[in-house]
Amino acid sequence: MRFETAGAPHVIAGFTVPRVMTQVLIALVPVATAQVALFGPRVLLQLAVCAATALACEAMALRARRIEARRFLADGSVLVTAALLALSVPPLLPWWLAAFGTAVAVLLGKHAYGGLGCNPFNPAMVGYAVLLVSFPLEMTRWPVPSFGAPWDAVTGATALDQLRTGLGQRLTMQEIFVLPPFGLLGDAGGQWINATALLGGLYLLARGIVRWHIPAAMLVGLALPAALAHTFDPGAHAAATFHLFSGATMLGAFFIATDPVSAATSDRGRLYYGAGVGALTWVIRTWGGYPDGIAFAVLLMNLAAPLLDRYTVPRIHGHPKR
Amino acid sequence: MSDPTVLPAIAVGAAFAAGMGAALGWAATRLRPDEDRLPEAINALLPQTQCGQCRYPGCRPYAEAIARGEADIDQCPPGGEATVHALADLLGRKAKPVDPQYGPVSQRVVAVIDEERCIGCALCLPACPVDAIIGAPRFMHTVIGSHCTGCGLCVPPCPVDCIELR
Amino acid sequence: MAPPGRFADGLRLESHKARAMRHRLRAAAAPACAVIALDQGRGDADPVVGPGDRVFVGTPIARPASGVAATIHSPVCGIVREIAQRETAAPAGSGPCIVIDSDGSDARDPRIAAPALESLGPEDLIARILEAGIVGLGGAAYPTGVKLATARERSVEHLVLNGAECEPWICCDDALMRERADDILLGTRIMMVTCGARRATIAVEDDKPEAIEALRRASSALGDDRLEVVALPALYPAGAEGPLLLAVTGLEVPHDAFPPSIGLLCQNVGTAAAVASWARSGEPCISRVVTVTGSGVGEPANLEARIGTPLAALVAECGGHRGEPRRLIAGGSMTGTALATDDVALTKAMNCILVATALDLVPRGEEMPCIRCGDCASACPAGLLPQQLLRAVTSGVTAEAGRYGLADCIECGCCDYVCPSRIPLTSRFRAARAEARALAADRQRAEAARRRFEQHQRRLAMQAEAERQAFEEARRLARGDGAGRSDP
Numbered sequence: 001m002r003f004e005t006a007g008a009p010h011v012i013a014g015f016t017v018p019r020v021m022t023q024v025l026i027a028l029v030p031v032a033t034a035q036v037a038l039f040g041p042r043v044l045l046q047l048a049v050c051a052a053t054a055l056a057c058e059a060m061a062l063r064a065r066r067i068e069a070r071r072f073l074a075d076g077s078v079l080v081t082a083a084l085l086a087l088s089v090p091p092l093l094p095w096w097l098a099a100f101g102t103a104v105a106v107l108l109g110k111h112a113y114g115g116l117g118c119n120p121f122n123p124a125m126v127g128y129a130v131l132l133v134s135f136p137l138e139m140t141r142w143p144v145p146s147f148g149a150p151w152d153a154v155t156g157a158t159a160l161d162q163l164r165t166g167l168g169q170r171l172t173m174q175e176i177f178v179l180p181p182f183g184l185l186g187d188a189g190g191q192w193i194n195a196t197a198l199l200g201g202l203y204l205l206a207r208g209i210v211r212w213h214i215p216a217a218m219l220v221g222l223a224l225p226a227a228l229a230h231t232f233d234p235g236a237h238a239a240a241t242f243h244l245f246s247g248a249t250m251l252g253a254f255f256i257a258t259d260p261v262s263a264a265t266s267d268r269g270r271l272y273y274g275a276g277v278g279a280l281t282w283v284i285r286t287w288g289g290y291p292d293g294i295a296f297a298v299l300l301m302n303l304a305a306p307l308l309d310r311y312t313v314p315r316i317h318g319h320p321k322r
Numbered sequence: 323m324s325d326p327t328v329l330p331a332i333a334v335g336a337a338f339a340a341g342m343g344a345a346l347g348w349a350a351t352r353l354r355p356d357e358d359r360l361p362e363a364i365n366a367l368l369p370q371t372q373c374g375q376c377r378y379p380g381c382r383p384y385a386e387a388i389a390r391g392e393a394d395i396d397q398c399p400p401g402g403e404a405t406v407h408a409l410a411d412l413l414g415r416k417a418k419p420v421d422p423q424y425g426p427v428s429q430r431v432v433a434v435i436d437e438e439r440c441i442g443c444a445l446c447l448p449a450c451p452v453d454a455i456i457g458a459p460r461f462m463h464t465v466i467g468s469h470c471t472g473c474g475l476c477v478p479p480c481p482v483d484c485i486e487l488r
Numbered sequence: 489m490a491p492p493g494r495f496a497d498g499l500r501l502e503s504h505k506a507r508a509m510r511h512r513l514r515a516a517a518a519p520a521c522a523v524i525a526l527d528q529g530r531g532d533a534d535p536v537v538g539p540g541d542r543v544f545v546g547t548p549i550a551r552p553a554s555g556v557a558a559t560i561h562s563p564v565c566g567i568v569r570e571i572a573q574r575e576t577a578a579p580a581g582s583g584p585c586i587v588i589d590s591d592g593s594d595a596r597d598p599r600i601a602a603p604a605l606e607s608l609g610p611e612d613l614i615a616r617i618l619e620a621g622i623v624g625l626g627g628a629a630y631p632t633g634v635k636l637a638t639a640r641e642r643s644v645e646h647l648v649l650n651g652a653e654c655e656p657w658i659c660c661d662d663a664l665m666r667e668r669a670d671d672i673l674l675g676t677r678i679m680m681v682t683c684g685a686r687r688a689t690i691a692v693e694d695d696k697p698e699a700i701e702a703l704r705r706a707s708s709a710l711g712d713d714r715l716e717v718v719a720l721p722a723l724y725p726a727g728a729e730g731p732l733l734l735a736v737t738g739l740e741v742p743h744d745a746f747p748p749s750i751g752l753l754c755q756n757v758g759t760a761a762a763v764a765s766w767a768r769s770g771e772p773c774i775s776r777v778v779t780v781t782g783s784g785v786g787e788p789a790n791l792e793a794r795i796g797t798p799l800a801a802l803v804a805e806c807g808g809h810r811g812e813p814r815r816l817i818a819g820g821s822m823t824g825t826a827l828a829t830d831d832v833a834l835t836k837a838m839n840c841i842l843v844a845t846a847l848d849l850v851p852r853g854e855e856m857p858c859i860r861c862g863d864c865a866s867a868c869p870a871g872l873l874p875q876q877l878l879r880a881v882t883s884g885v886t887a888e889a890g891r892y893g894l895a896d897c898i899e900c901g902c903c904d905y906v907c908p909s910r911i912p913l914t915s916r917f918r919a920a921r922a923e924a925r926a927l928a929a930d931r932q933r934a935e936a937a938r939r940r941f942e943q944h945q946r947r948l949a950m951q952a953e954a955e956r957q958a959f960e961e962a963r964r965l966a967r968g969d970g971a972g973r974s975d976p
Contacts, residue, residue, distance in 0.1 A: 001800065001809075001813075001829065001830050002828060002829050003813065003814065003815050003816040003826065003827065003828060003829065003830070004814055004815055004826070005815070005826040005827070005828050006815065006826050007826075007912060007914065007915040007918075008819075008821075008822060008823050008824055008825065008826075008899075008901055008914060008915075009821060009822040009823065009901030009904050009905055009914060010815065010817060010821045010822075010824065010826070010844060010848075010849055010850075011501075011656075011821045011822070011848070011849065011850045011905070012850050012852060012904060012905050012906075012907070012910070013850075013905050013906050014850075015863070015906065015907075015908035016853065016856075016908050016909075016910065017856050017859060017908050017909055019908070020859075020861070020908050071854055071856070075856065077859075115857070116856065116857050116859065117856075117857030117858050117859050117860065117909075118857065211862065211866070260859050260860045260861045260862065261859055261860050263860075265860045265862050265865070265873065265875055265876065266862070266865065266873060267862070267865070267866075270862075309876065313873060313876070313891075313892065314865075314871055314873065315871060316743065316870060316871045316872055316893040316896050317730055317731075317734070317740055317743075317869075317870050317871045317896065318730065318740050318741055318742050318743035318744075318870075318896060319742075319743050319893075319896075320742075365938070366931075366935070368934065369930070369934045369937075370934040370935070370937035370938040370941060371937070372937075372941050380941070381938070381941075404927060404930070407884065407885075407886070408886070408887075411885060411886075411887050450944075451941050451944055452937050452940040452941050452944060453940060453943070453944050453947075454940075469936075469937075469940060471933075471934075471937045
């Protein structure tokens with residue numbers, strides 16, 4: 001009797017790329033819900049526009065590269081990029097800017113380098129950075145967060161904006177913190193977004209989609225300098241909890257910095273990478289020209305990832321301890 | 323020029339440039355790669371057939387020529403693609419196919435003496451660069467298969483063409 | 489008892505061993521026609537019998553000829569039919585085999601007698617174990633006598649018996665440990681005498697409590713305090729030599745050396761039982777315990793089967809085929825080789841025959857690009873970075889592949905198992921390792937040629953120098969300088 005032949009191993013675990021991406025999308029649902037609740041249904045429009053643009057651009061790029069499109073379109077990776085971008089940009093951003101940003105993310109950030117698995121930079125952050133630098137006004141116009149917000153909302157400063165302006169006006173931290181955008185932990189609306197992102201992130205950790213190294217390192221890398229600075233000069237620096245629950249911190253820690261393709265790949269490398277992202281975020285928030293520094297911090301550490309990989313190769317069993 | 327930050331900026335820039343220049347100069351002298359070992363390192367990657375197809379009289383002269391920059395890395399047919407890649411890796415250059423003007427890349431061959439035709443003239447013995455042929459005048463010659471590198475230098479001297487490469 | 493060292497990476501796999509362990513170990517019927525392969529993977533054996541020769545059970549029929557090989561003995565009593573090419577489990581698909589037709593009498597070679605163990609010293613024991621054709625029965629089939637001799641040379645202190653059996657589906661060692669614990673301990677003590685080890689540890693995974701119990705009972709009945717039984721966490725691949733020795737002793741085998749260099753020797757429990765079997769009766773190695781299992785087998789079981797039995801016959805003895813068998817795997821589901829036909833005969837290296845249906849296999853699906861998730865790195869028991877290794881291997885840069893540890897890959901399949909992009913990493917690394925070995929062999933040949941060439945140059949230079957000196961001498965004589973040279 002004859003049989004088919006194949007290489008070992010003959011069994012494999014159930015993980016597939018589409019399954020990983022689906023889990024990430026599921027973990028983003030709480031964040032999206034919080035944003036819809038606080039900023040209104042425009043967020044859903046952003047998500048739809050970004051998703052549609054992303055799929056269209058991916059299909060176009062695959063056809064131009066003469067690659068069979070079906071399995072790459074079905075893997076969901078481009079939907080994750082679209083979702084992250086849609087949730088990072090202000091809901092009041094004109095839809096065509098969101099589409100433009102997504103197109104840049106997919107075409108320039110991903111396919112120009114070879115598609116899935118080859119991008120040296122986080123595609124969503126490439127799109128975000130291009131938008132931020134090219135359209136600074138529209139990209140910093142956030143609506144005032146209020147539960148059950150209508151379609152057109154009133155715009156106002158975010159907590160990080162207010163922090164920067166307030167420090168510029170020589171107000172002390174205590175005076176700044178009683179102003180409108182500030183809530184219990186951080187930004188009044190932002191703290192909910194960060195809390196739901198944290199929830200989603202813990203879900204991903206529990207399912208084994210994300211490993212703890214990058215999120216933990218990033219949060220420590222952000223909290224530690226913030227706490228130190230706050231201890232030495234409480235009037236001029238915000239506390240660590242503020243930083244952890246404002247802006248896109250949790251989203252960045254669990255969803256953005258953890259993009260495996262553009263991050264370092266060894267465990268030790270990931271710790272340095274995450275710490276670098278956190279520290280750079282704090283630096284940019286404190287002394288840089290932009291209110292939130294996550295996008296640039298991630299892009300800068302993406303540049304460093306190959307070097308980190310080269311110098312953090314773990315010791316192979318049986319080789320001498322260096 | 324009345325801006326008070328100009329002079330400090332120039333001073334810092336100049337100091338930085340001076341510091342970097344000093345560091346680079348130190349690195350250039352103290353961290354210089356060992357040039358004397360380069361021909362040896364190149365030779366270690368060559369197949370040691372000593373056949374001369376690269377137009378140099380042996381593998382070591384070819385290695386030295388590569389180190390001097392006179393020869394390219396694609397001149398060794400017995401080494402084949404693997405050797406070109408290894409050399410490209412070592413020297414930081416781009417790999418390319420073996421240049422066909424130096425000979426065809428083929429499978430490993432060894433010389434075999436057809437004993438029926440050998441007349442025992444011993445002309446092939448000195449031709450072998452690795453002394454892989456044993457024999458004496460008017461005695462049967464034979465090639466030690468495991469020592470033969472397939473260079474083919476024994477084929478021309480044989481007056482009865484009894485040596486075959488396979 | 490907690491082991492001193494542990495390796496953190498490993499997989500918890502579903503063991504699939506319960507069905508086969510339902511029955512007690514039993515002997516399989518001797519084959520009507522035995523087909524014994526001469527190619528032993530690392531070396532070949534040459535036949536010492538020819539067509540028409542009469543052989544008994546245990547008569548030597550082939551001796552090691554090249555490479556590393558073991559003596560082979562006839563598993564049946566009968567007449568040698570022919571020595572011909574038959575389909576085998578070798579990578580080439582076929583090889584020369586000795587085909588023996590059994591006459592059904594199962595008569596043993598009259599020269600076989602139980603050895604007088606007390607009168608045999610360590611070297612004699614090793615020679616007899618070699619002569620008996622005993623090889624490592626954990627799947628590697630390395631001649632045990634050679635391993636013991638090397639261990640003796642290196643003064644091995646600690647013998648570790650591998651009873652881990654970590655791979656799914658395989659449970660022949662479990663059956664042996666439960667039912668022949670005394671044999672295993674006897675074999676262990678004999679091996680300790682041969683290699684000079686002063687203590688022995690039998691390592692068993694903790695998902696085999698009955699086996700551990702049986703071994704502990706036998707050990708305390710024996711009262712030899714040099715022996716101990718240790719339970720290890722049931723992770724795959726705890727039974728691989730490197731991780732096993734690390735878990736039991738806390739020591740790592742250096743990558744460029746073997747366990748005897750750090751005073752350790754590792755043997756499979758099946759090998760120990762084979763040594764014991766020879767010690768009791770003098771019979772050489774002509775059979776082995778093999779697990780016949782899979783969803784494609786009616787009644788999975790562990791059989792003691794003769795070498796040379798066609799696999800189809802073994803499956804038939806276990807209730808025949810069930811459902812729609814898709815693959816016939818020699819080995820377990822992680823490292824086993826898929827065979828094209830069940831006409832192939834049992835060899836000493838096969839520890840499991842897995843007849844897999846669609847229920848036992850997971851379709852790989854299409855391969856996607858590597859997304860650098862790093863799951864493979866956390867699963868790798870050797871501490872490698874498979875994602876980086878894949879990049880090096882795909883781009884063909886052998887130096888970089890070496891730096892990332894291509895030579896240290898044990899081809900266990902863990903990285904393949906967890907990869908979400910479904911990349912066939914193990915096959916790629918296996919191919920790359922074969923290429924790297926060929927390249928290393930080429931380099932060695934080139935190095936030897938270089939040395940011979942340099943010696944050739946030196947010889948020519950010396951000859952030229954000698955000639956020059958002789959010429960100088962002759963010239964001096966001709967000129968009549970007479971510098972102290974008297975006529976003979």
